[in-house]
Amino acid sequence: MSGPPPAIIWEHEVERLLQYRELIPRLEEALGKFSKRDSAEVIQPVRSTVPLQKHSGFLGLMPTYMENDGVLSTKLVCFYNRETHSSLPGVQATVVLLDPEYGNVKAVIDGEVITAMRTAAVSAISAKLLMRPGADVLAILGTGKQALSHFNVFTEIFPFKEVRVWGRSRERAEKFVRSVGGAAWACGSAEEAVRGADVIVTVTRSTKPVLFGQWVKPGAHVAAVGACRPDWRELDDVLMKAAVVYADSREGAMAESGDVILSGAEVFAELGDVINGTKPALREKTTVFKSLGMGVEDAVSAKLVFDQWKATASHV
Numbered sequence: 089m090s091g092p093p094p095a096i097i098w099e100h101e102v103e104r105l106l107q108y109r110e111l112i113p114r115l116e117e118a119l120g121k122f123s124k125r126d127s128a129e130v131i132q133p134v135r136s137t138v139p140l141q142k143h144s145g146f147l148g149l150m151p152t153y154m155e156n157d158g159v160l161s162t163k164l165v166c167f168y169n170r171e172t173h174s175s176l177p178g179v180q181a182t183v184v185l186l187d188p189e190y191g192n193v194k195a196v197i198d199g200e201v202i203t204a205m206r207t208a209a210v211s212a213i214s215a216k217l218l219m220r221p222g223a224d225v226l227a228i229l230g231t232g233k234q235a236l237s238h239f240n241v242f243t244e245i246f247p248f249k250e251v252r253v254w255g256r257s258r259e260r261a262e263k264f265v266r267s268v269g270g271a272a273w274a275c276g277s278a279e280e281a282v283r284g285a286d287v288i289v290t291v292t293r294s295t296k297p298v299l300f301g302q303w304v305k306p307g308a309h310v311a312a313v314g315a316c317r318p319d320w321r322e323l324d325d326v327l328m329k330a331a332v333v334y335a336d337s338r339e340g341a342m343a344e345s346g347d348v349i350l351s352g353a354e355v356f357a358e359l360g361d362v363i364n365g366t367k368p369a370l371r372e373k374t375t376v377f378k379s380l381g382m383g384v385e386d387a388v389s390a391k392l393v394f395d396q397w398k399a400t401a402s403h404v
Protein backbone atom coordinates (compact mmCIF):
# COMPACT_ATOMS: atom_id res chain seq x y z
CA MET A 89 0.00 0.00 0.00
CA SER A 90 1.38 3.44 -0.90
CA GLY A 91 1.63 6.32 1.55
CA PRO A 92 2.99 6.44 5.09
CA PRO A 93 2.10 3.60 7.46
CA PRO A 94 -1.05 4.23 9.48
CA ALA A 95 -0.89 5.70 12.95
CA ILE A 96 -1.98 3.26 15.61
CA ILE A 97 -3.73 5.15 18.39
CA TRP A 98 -4.75 3.00 21.30
CA GLU A 99 -7.02 3.19 24.32
CA HIS A 100 -4.98 5.28 26.78
CA GLU A 101 -4.03 7.72 24.06
CA VAL A 102 -7.68 8.12 23.02
CA GLU A 103 -8.63 8.67 26.66
CA ARG A 104 -6.03 11.41 26.88
CA LEU A 105 -7.03 13.09 23.60
CA LEU A 106 -10.83 13.00 23.72
CA GLN A 107 -12.67 15.52 25.91
CA TYR A 108 -16.43 15.98 26.12
CA ARG A 109 -16.22 19.76 25.79
CA GLU A 110 -14.71 19.38 22.31
CA LEU A 111 -16.61 16.25 21.33
CA ILE A 112 -20.14 17.44 22.10
CA PRO A 113 -20.26 20.43 19.70
CA ARG A 114 -18.80 18.28 16.89
CA LEU A 115 -21.39 15.58 17.48
CA GLU A 116 -24.21 18.14 17.52
CA GLU A 117 -23.03 19.48 14.19
CA ALA A 118 -22.68 15.94 12.78
CA LEU A 119 -26.20 14.93 13.88
CA GLY A 120 -27.58 18.02 12.17
CA LYS A 121 -25.64 17.28 8.97
CA PHE A 122 -26.80 13.66 8.98
CA SER A 123 -30.47 14.65 9.19
CA LYS A 124 -30.17 16.98 6.20
CA ARG A 125 -29.72 13.89 3.98
CA ASP A 126 -27.32 15.84 1.76
CA SER A 127 -24.89 13.34 0.23
CA ALA A 128 -22.10 15.92 0.16
CA GLU A 129 -22.42 16.26 3.93
CA VAL A 130 -22.87 12.66 5.10
CA ILE A 131 -23.17 9.28 3.42
CA GLN A 132 -23.86 6.71 6.11
CA PRO A 133 -25.77 3.53 5.32
CA VAL A 134 -27.55 1.63 8.08
CA ARG A 135 -25.05 -0.66 9.85
CA SER A 136 -24.38 -4.02 8.14
CA THR A 137 -24.48 -6.78 10.69
CA VAL A 138 -22.99 -10.26 10.53
CA PRO A 139 -24.22 -12.72 13.18
CA LEU A 140 -21.56 -14.59 15.18
CA GLN A 141 -23.97 -17.27 16.28
CA LYS A 142 -21.46 -19.52 18.00
CA HIS A 143 -20.44 -16.64 20.26
CA SER A 144 -23.87 -15.01 20.74
CA GLY A 145 -22.69 -11.87 19.05
CA PHE A 146 -22.64 -9.66 15.98
CA LEU A 147 -20.05 -7.87 13.89
CA GLY A 148 -21.31 -4.45 12.86
CA LEU A 149 -19.71 -2.52 9.97
CA MET A 150 -20.25 1.24 10.08
CA PRO A 151 -18.78 3.10 7.06
CA THR A 152 -19.21 6.87 6.75
CA TYR A 153 -18.12 9.49 4.26
CA MET A 154 -18.32 13.23 4.94
CA GLU A 155 -17.34 14.72 1.58
CA ASN A 156 -17.37 18.39 2.56
CA ASP A 157 -15.25 17.62 5.63
CA GLY A 158 -12.93 15.18 3.84
CA VAL A 159 -13.57 12.45 6.43
CA LEU A 160 -13.79 8.78 5.45
CA SER A 161 -13.97 6.09 8.12
CA THR A 162 -15.44 2.82 9.15
CA LYS A 163 -15.96 1.32 12.56
CA LEU A 164 -15.78 -2.42 13.11
CA VAL A 165 -17.72 -3.30 16.23
CA CYS A 166 -18.40 -6.68 17.78
CA PHE A 167 -21.16 -6.78 20.36
CA TYR A 168 -22.40 -9.72 22.35
CA ASN A 169 -25.36 -10.97 24.23
CA ARG A 170 -23.54 -13.63 26.21
CA GLU A 171 -24.57 -15.71 29.14
CA THR A 172 -25.24 -13.58 32.16
CA HIS A 173 -22.18 -12.78 34.27
CA SER A 174 -19.71 -13.75 31.52
CA SER A 175 -16.36 -12.05 32.02
CA LEU A 176 -15.86 -11.78 28.23
CA PRO A 177 -16.33 -8.27 26.75
CA GLY A 178 -19.74 -6.94 25.72
CA VAL A 179 -18.51 -4.53 23.03
CA GLN A 180 -15.14 -4.32 21.21
CA ALA A 181 -14.52 -1.78 18.48
CA THR A 182 -11.89 -0.32 16.15
CA VAL A 183 -12.22 2.79 13.99
CA VAL A 184 -10.27 2.96 10.71
CA LEU A 185 -9.70 6.45 9.29
CA LEU A 186 -8.88 6.63 5.56
CA ASP A 187 -7.75 9.25 3.10
CA PRO A 188 -10.76 9.68 0.77
CA GLU A 189 -8.61 10.71 -2.22
CA TYR A 190 -5.89 8.05 -2.06
CA GLY A 191 -7.80 5.35 -0.21
CA ASN A 192 -4.96 4.57 2.19
CA VAL A 193 -5.52 4.00 5.90
CA LYS A 194 -4.37 7.03 7.91
CA ALA A 195 -5.06 5.70 11.37
CA VAL A 196 -6.31 2.65 13.21
CA ILE A 197 -7.88 3.88 16.43
CA ASP A 198 -9.17 1.99 19.44
CA GLY A 199 -12.95 2.21 19.22
CA GLU A 200 -13.94 1.33 22.76
CA VAL A 201 -13.28 4.70 24.33
CA ILE A 202 -14.77 6.41 21.27
CA THR A 203 -17.88 4.20 21.49
CA ALA A 204 -18.30 4.78 25.20
CA MET A 205 -17.79 8.55 24.99
CA ARG A 206 -19.62 9.40 21.76
CA THR A 207 -22.66 7.33 22.79
CA ALA A 208 -22.86 9.03 26.18
CA ALA A 209 -22.26 12.44 24.61
CA VAL A 210 -25.14 11.91 22.14
CA SER A 211 -27.43 10.86 25.02
CA ALA A 212 -26.38 14.05 26.81
CA ILE A 213 -27.29 16.04 23.69
CA SER A 214 -30.70 14.34 23.69
CA ALA A 215 -31.18 15.34 27.35
CA LYS A 216 -30.06 18.90 26.66
CA LEU A 217 -32.69 19.15 23.91
CA LEU A 218 -35.52 17.14 25.46
CA MET A 219 -35.44 17.09 29.27
CA ARG A 220 -37.55 19.51 31.25
CA PRO A 221 -35.82 22.55 32.70
CA GLY A 222 -34.86 22.06 36.34
CA ALA A 223 -34.34 18.31 36.03
CA ASP A 224 -32.89 17.18 39.38
CA VAL A 225 -32.87 13.39 39.44
CA LEU A 226 -30.97 11.10 37.06
CA ALA A 227 -31.48 7.32 37.07
CA ILE A 228 -29.08 4.93 35.31
CA LEU A 229 -30.14 1.33 34.67
CA GLY A 230 -27.00 -0.76 34.10
CA THR A 231 -23.54 -0.71 35.66
CA GLY A 232 -21.18 -1.40 32.73
CA LYS A 233 -19.01 0.76 30.46
CA GLN A 234 -21.84 2.83 29.07
CA ALA A 235 -23.22 3.38 32.56
CA LEU A 236 -19.90 4.90 33.57
CA SER A 237 -19.48 7.10 30.48
CA HIS A 238 -23.09 8.29 30.85
CA PHE A 239 -22.52 9.04 34.54
CA ASN A 240 -19.37 10.98 33.66
CA VAL A 241 -20.82 13.21 30.97
CA PHE A 242 -24.24 13.75 32.59
CA THR A 243 -22.67 14.85 35.86
CA GLU A 244 -20.08 16.95 34.03
CA ILE A 245 -22.59 19.03 32.11
CA PHE A 246 -25.84 18.99 34.16
CA PRO A 247 -26.38 19.99 37.79
CA PHE A 248 -28.29 16.87 38.93
CA LYS A 249 -28.98 16.84 42.67
CA GLU A 250 -29.33 13.07 42.83
CA VAL A 251 -28.03 10.18 40.71
CA ARG A 252 -29.47 6.70 41.22
CA VAL A 253 -28.00 3.51 39.81
CA TRP A 254 -29.54 0.08 39.43
CA GLY A 255 -27.83 -3.15 38.37
CA ARG A 256 -29.03 -6.72 38.37
CA SER A 257 -26.98 -7.38 41.43
CA ARG A 258 -26.92 -4.89 44.27
CA GLU A 259 -23.24 -5.68 44.70
CA ARG A 260 -22.44 -4.39 41.19
CA ALA A 261 -24.48 -1.25 41.75
CA GLU A 262 -22.60 -0.63 44.98
CA LYS A 263 -19.28 -1.27 43.26
CA PHE A 264 -20.27 1.24 40.58
CA VAL A 265 -21.13 3.81 43.25
CA ARG A 266 -17.74 3.28 44.93
CA SER A 267 -16.01 3.67 41.54
CA VAL A 268 -17.53 7.15 41.15
CA GLY A 269 -16.49 8.20 44.62
CA GLY A 270 -19.91 7.74 46.18
CA ALA A 271 -21.59 10.39 44.02
CA ALA A 272 -24.66 8.18 43.36
CA TRP A 273 -27.13 5.90 45.19
CA ALA A 274 -27.34 2.16 44.55
CA CYS A 275 -30.98 1.11 44.29
CA GLY A 276 -32.41 -2.31 45.08
CA SER A 277 -34.76 -2.34 42.08
CA ALA A 278 -35.14 -0.64 38.73
CA GLU A 279 -38.50 0.67 39.89
CA GLU A 280 -36.96 2.29 42.97
CA ALA A 281 -34.32 3.92 40.75
CA VAL A 282 -36.70 5.42 38.19
CA ARG A 283 -39.78 6.44 40.24
CA GLY A 284 -39.78 10.24 40.24
CA ALA A 285 -36.63 10.51 38.10
CA ASP A 286 -36.48 13.37 35.58
CA VAL A 287 -33.98 11.69 33.27
CA ILE A 288 -33.53 7.92 32.86
CA VAL A 289 -30.69 6.26 30.99
CA THR A 290 -31.01 2.57 30.04
CA VAL A 291 -27.62 1.01 29.30
CA THR A 292 -28.12 -2.71 29.80
CA ARG A 293 -27.48 -5.78 27.70
CA SER A 294 -31.01 -6.95 28.42
CA THR A 295 -33.15 -8.38 25.61
CA LYS A 296 -36.38 -7.93 27.62
CA PRO A 297 -37.88 -4.75 29.05
CA VAL A 298 -36.20 -3.42 32.18
CA LEU A 299 -38.06 -0.09 32.15
CA PHE A 300 -41.85 0.02 32.40
CA GLY A 301 -44.06 2.95 31.48
CA GLN A 302 -46.07 2.74 34.70
CA TRP A 303 -42.97 3.72 36.71
CA VAL A 304 -42.01 6.71 34.56
CA LYS A 305 -42.93 10.20 35.71
CA PRO A 306 -44.91 12.11 33.05
CA GLY A 307 -42.56 14.56 31.31
CA ALA A 308 -39.45 12.50 32.04
CA HIS A 309 -36.79 12.03 29.36
CA VAL A 310 -35.44 8.55 28.64
CA ALA A 311 -32.20 7.88 26.75
CA ALA A 312 -32.51 4.24 25.64
CA VAL A 313 -29.08 2.99 24.60
CA GLY A 314 -29.11 -0.83 24.81
CA ALA A 315 -31.39 -3.22 22.84
CA CYS A 316 -29.82 -2.61 19.43
CA ARG A 317 -31.29 -5.63 17.67
CA PRO A 318 -34.77 -5.92 16.13
CA ASP A 319 -35.83 -8.55 18.68
CA TRP A 320 -34.23 -7.01 21.79
CA ARG A 321 -36.06 -4.74 24.21
CA GLU A 322 -35.27 -2.47 27.14
CA LEU A 323 -38.52 -0.49 27.25
CA ASP A 324 -42.08 -1.84 27.40
CA ASP A 325 -44.92 -1.09 25.00
CA VAL A 326 -46.69 1.18 27.50
CA LEU A 327 -43.72 3.54 27.61
CA MET A 328 -43.02 3.36 23.87
CA LYS A 329 -46.63 4.21 23.04
CA ALA A 330 -47.02 6.97 25.65
CA ALA A 331 -43.79 8.76 24.78
CA VAL A 332 -42.76 10.98 21.90
CA VAL A 333 -39.97 8.95 20.30
CA TYR A 334 -36.82 10.53 18.88
CA ALA A 335 -33.95 8.57 17.29
CA ASP A 336 -30.43 9.20 16.02
CA SER A 337 -31.38 7.69 12.65
CA ARG A 338 -34.95 6.96 11.60
CA GLU A 339 -33.78 4.22 9.19
CA GLY A 340 -31.56 2.74 11.88
CA ALA A 341 -34.41 2.65 14.38
CA MET A 342 -36.81 1.05 11.88
CA ALA A 343 -34.23 -1.63 11.01
CA GLU A 344 -32.58 -2.35 14.36
CA SER A 345 -34.61 -1.25 17.35
CA GLY A 346 -36.82 -3.92 18.93
CA ASP A 347 -38.34 -1.22 21.13
CA VAL A 348 -39.52 0.68 18.04
CA ILE A 349 -40.33 -2.24 15.72
CA LEU A 350 -42.11 -4.52 18.19
CA SER A 351 -44.08 -1.77 19.95
CA GLY A 352 -45.21 -0.25 16.66
CA ALA A 353 -44.26 3.20 18.00
CA GLU A 354 -43.70 5.98 15.50
CA VAL A 355 -40.36 7.79 15.37
CA PHE A 356 -41.40 11.44 15.65
CA ALA A 357 -38.05 12.97 14.72
CA GLU A 358 -34.30 12.54 14.63
CA LEU A 359 -32.16 14.51 17.06
CA GLY A 360 -30.64 16.17 13.99
CA ASP A 361 -34.10 17.44 12.98
CA VAL A 362 -34.39 19.18 16.34
CA ILE A 363 -30.87 20.58 16.01
CA ASN A 364 -31.74 21.84 12.50
CA GLY A 365 -34.99 23.38 13.77
CA THR A 366 -37.14 21.32 11.39
CA LYS A 367 -38.89 19.38 14.20
CA PRO A 368 -39.79 20.60 17.69
CA ALA A 369 -38.31 19.47 21.01
CA LEU A 370 -41.43 18.49 22.95
CA ARG A 371 -39.88 18.92 26.39
CA GLU A 372 -43.18 19.03 28.23
CA LYS A 373 -44.04 15.48 27.07
CA THR A 374 -42.53 12.18 28.12
CA THR A 375 -39.76 11.66 25.57
CA VAL A 376 -37.67 8.66 24.55
CA PHE A 377 -34.43 9.04 22.62
CA LYS A 378 -33.74 5.68 20.97
CA SER A 379 -29.98 5.47 20.38
CA LEU A 380 -28.62 2.87 17.98
CA GLY A 381 -25.24 4.50 17.36
CA MET A 382 -24.12 5.97 14.04
CA GLY A 383 -20.94 5.81 11.95
CA VAL A 384 -20.94 9.59 11.59
CA GLU A 385 -20.50 9.87 15.38
CA ASP A 386 -17.44 7.62 15.16
CA ALA A 387 -16.13 9.52 12.12
CA VAL A 388 -16.09 12.93 13.82
CA SER A 389 -14.73 11.42 17.05
CA ALA A 390 -11.91 9.66 15.16
CA LYS A 391 -11.07 12.85 13.26
CA LEU A 392 -10.88 14.75 16.53
CA VAL A 393 -8.57 12.10 18.04
CA PHE A 394 -6.35 12.03 14.92
CA ASP A 395 -6.11 15.82 14.69
CA GLN A 396 -5.17 16.06 18.38
CA TRP A 397 -2.68 13.20 17.98
CA LYS A 398 -1.00 14.95 15.02
CA ALA A 399 -0.81 18.15 17.02
CA THR A 400 1.19 16.35 19.72
CA ALA A 401 4.78 17.24 18.84
CA SER A 402 6.42 13.99 19.98
CA HIS A 403 4.64 11.99 17.25
CA VAL A 404 5.73 14.14 14.32
Ligand SMILES: NC(=O)C1=CN([C@@H]2O[C@H](COP(=O)(O)OP(=O)(O)OC[C@H]3O[C@@H](n4cnc5c(N)ncnc54)[C@H](O)[C@@H]3O)[C@@H](O)[C@H]2O)C=CC1
Pocket residue numbers: 167168172177178179203207230231232233234235255256291292293294295296298313314315316379380381382
Ligand atom coordinates in the same frame (compact mmCIF):
# COMPACT_ATOMS: atom_id res chain seq x y z
N1 LIG B 1 -26.62 2.91 21.17
C1 LIG B 1 -25.33 2.83 21.01
O1 LIG B 1 -24.71 3.62 20.30
C2 LIG B 1 -24.57 1.79 21.75
C3 LIG B 1 -25.22 0.82 22.45
N2 LIG B 1 -24.53 -0.09 23.18
C4 LIG B 1 -25.31 -1.07 23.92
O2 LIG B 1 -25.44 -0.56 25.24
C5 LIG B 1 -25.56 -1.64 26.15
C6 LIG B 1 -24.52 -1.48 27.27
O3 LIG B 1 -23.21 -1.54 26.72
P1 LIG B 1 -21.93 -1.63 27.68
O4 LIG B 1 -22.12 -0.77 28.86
O5 LIG B 1 -20.76 -1.47 26.80
O6 LIG B 1 -22.03 -3.14 28.14
P2 LIG B 1 -21.47 -3.79 29.48
O7 LIG B 1 -21.40 -5.24 29.22
O8 LIG B 1 -20.26 -3.07 29.95
O9 LIG B 1 -22.63 -3.51 30.53
C7 LIG B 1 -23.88 -4.10 30.38
C8 LIG B 1 -24.70 -3.94 31.65
O10 LIG B 1 -25.96 -4.58 31.42
C9 LIG B 1 -26.23 -5.46 32.51
N3 LIG B 1 -27.11 -6.52 32.03
C10 LIG B 1 -26.80 -7.56 31.24
N4 LIG B 1 -27.90 -8.32 31.03
C11 LIG B 1 -28.91 -7.72 31.70
C12 LIG B 1 -30.27 -8.04 31.91
N5 LIG B 1 -30.81 -9.12 31.36
N6 LIG B 1 -31.02 -7.20 32.67
C13 LIG B 1 -30.46 -6.10 33.22
N7 LIG B 1 -29.18 -5.77 33.10
C14 LIG B 1 -28.41 -6.56 32.35
C15 LIG B 1 -24.86 -5.92 32.98
O11 LIG B 1 -24.89 -6.44 34.30
C16 LIG B 1 -24.09 -4.62 32.87
O12 LIG B 1 -24.36 -3.80 33.99
C17 LIG B 1 -25.37 -2.92 25.33
O13 LIG B 1 -26.64 -3.39 24.98
C18 LIG B 1 -24.66 -2.42 24.09
O14 LIG B 1 -24.88 -3.24 22.97
C19 LIG B 1 -23.17 -0.06 23.27
C20 LIG B 1 -22.48 0.86 22.55
C21 LIG B 1 -23.10 1.85 21.72
Ligand SMILES: O=C(O)C1=NCCCC1
Pocket residue numbers: 165167179181203316380381382
Ligand atom coordinates in the same frame (compact mmCIF):
# COMPACT_ATOMS: atom_id res chain seq x y z
O1 LIG C 1 -22.96 2.15 17.58
C1 LIG C 1 -22.31 1.29 18.17
O2 LIG C 1 -21.09 1.36 18.31
C2 LIG C 1 -23.01 0.12 18.74
N1 LIG C 1 -24.27 0.10 18.63
C3 LIG C 1 -25.10 -0.93 19.11
C4 LIG C 1 -24.43 -2.11 19.60
C5 LIG C 1 -23.08 -1.93 20.09
C6 LIG C 1 -22.26 -0.92 19.38
